Amino acid sequence: MKNKGFMKVQDVADELGVSKSYAYKIVQQLNAELKEKGFITIAGRVNAKYFRERTCYGERSDEKEE
Numbered sequence: 743m744k745n746k747g748f749m750k751v752q753d754v755a756d757e758l759g760v761s762k763s764y765a766y767k768i769v770q771q772l773n774a775e776l777k778e779k780g781f782i783t784i785a786g787r788v789n790a791k792y793f794r795e796r797t798c799y800g801e802r803s804d805e806k807e808e
Contacts, residue, residue: 748787755787772796 748758755765772792773783
């Protein structure tokens with residue numbers, strides 16, 4: 743069963759149209775933010791929902807209240 747809850751570095755690179763090395767930097771940054779908030783992270787993968795919230799693909803939490 744494939745888990746769509748996480749995105750791999752290649753998925754991030756494809757989604758944003760950037761190189762794999764730059765996508766890895768983005769994944770590291772997002773995982774550092776999540777770790778700071780107390781979440782457990784997996785190297786080389788990022789929570790898909792959080793990725794979409796932090797990029798232009800998701801709703802911001804303050805926009806959901808409208």
